[in-house]
Structure formats: C-alpha cells, structure tokens
Amino acid sequence: xxxKIMAGMKLSDEQVQVLEESFKARRYPxxxxxxxxxxxxxxxxxxxxxxxxxxxxQWRQAEGLxxxxxxxxx
Numbered sequence: 001x002x003x004k005i006m007a008g009m010k011l012s013d014e015q016v017q018v019l020e021e022s023f024k025a026r027r028y029p030x031x032x033x034x035x036x037x038x039x040x041x042x043x044x045x046x047x048x049x050x051x052x053x054x055x056x057x058q059w060r061q062a063e064g065l066x067x068x069x070x071x072x073x074x
Contacts, residue, residue: 009051015041019048023055 011019022029022037029037029052038048060066 009047011041011043011051015043019051019055023052023059027056027059028052 018037018041022033026033034045034048034052038045041048043051057068
C-alpha cells in the first residue's frame with residue numbers, strides 16, 4: 001500500500017494486513033463482508049469503503065486501466 005492518499009489513513013500494519021488479505025479474496029466485498037472487515041480492523045464502515053475504493057483505483061492504475069470504473073462502449 002504505497003499510495004500517498006492511503007498512507008494518510010494512518011493504518012497499523014495489522015489493519016493493512018487484514019485489508020490486503022480481504023482485497024485479495026474479493027476486490028468488491030458486499031455490505032456484510034465490509035461490516036465484518038471493518039469490525040476486525042477497528043475501522044468504521046465508511047473508512048473501510050474508502051480504503052477499498054482507493055485500493056481498487058490503485059490496482060486498476062497498476063493494471064494500466066482507468067482509475068475510475070467508467071463505462072465500456074462497443
């Protein structure tokens with residue numbers, strides 16, 4: 001997690017580890033999963049959602065894709 005924006009979230013190594021493991025398992029967790037991840041990390045659901053949004057944008061950029069989801073046109 002080298003993104004400067006994400007670094008501003010001030011997460012512990014343990015929190016980052018849980019978040020990264022969750023991200024590897026599922027890049028877009030459902031609401032229940034987000035609630036459980038947030039509880040495990042000691043974060044709010046909003047903070048967890050923000051982390052996943054930023055992490056997905058970082059992943060897309062690393063893959064050479066647009067940072068936002070956008071739409072695909074034929």
